[in-house]
Amino acid sequence: MNGQIFSALAEPNRLDIIDLLLKGALPVGDIAKKLDLNQPQTSKHLRVLCDAGLVEVQPIANRRIYKIRPEPFHELDRWLDSYRRLWEDRMDRLDDYLNVLQGKKPLN
Amino acid sequence: MNGQIFSALAEPNRLDIIDLLLKGALPVGDIAKKLDLNQPQTSKHLRVLCDAGLVEVQPIANRRIYKIRPEPFHELDRWLDSYRRLWEDRMDRLDDYLNVLQGKKPLN
DNA sequence: TTTGAATATTCCTTTACAGGAATATTCCTT
């Protein structure tokens, strides 16, 4: 799992941007307006999201239209998958650890 | 979507801790050993994960066994859900925006 | 009740990063 994705989404405004772009691609100005952000900070946030691979740009005339890239979300989904399986399989091996404490099993 | 979850997972060592705990609950010492971290930093990271609701503690004698809490992961899953639907439904409304540019549709 | 193991906390320093303001860039329009 690529931690850069989490870093990018950790910033509240960037998470808002992603949630906004989920509804459709938008140019910088619209994003800034809708989220009540200054244009420069919006561009900076979009840069980070771009570097993390979460969004991509499509220049149209003067504007730069930003849209979400699905890949990182699929990666997130796959990561959650491994979590789901382990969870259903009783992933909290607390009982196992209790055995360890009682010397019934070695600690690797 | 709670951004605190992303903040907590944004730190590489903390993501490692989560991935480790996915395989089973562990006390602080074992986590530190397996990830080659100092004990104090490990405790600090676990504190952050705890505050974010990603893990919980169960004290056993001297040790404090940390295990993953499923709720935040379900929340993440639900968040990804809304993303999935929109994506299948052609969420990149680039065409729509092109119409906007041509003055065929007002910009909300 | 002292000792030691396991863990948490505090203090300090350094670094990363977000926001503001100003400026640069790009590209359309005239």
Place this chain on the structure above:
DNA sequence: AAGGAATATTCCTGTAAAGGAATATTCAAA
């Protein structure tokens, strides 16, 4: 070519957060 709109970048400053080292806390065992 000049002007203006949309966007990106730079510089600066403040703040949050991570790591190291030292110390405090908790609890079991003798």
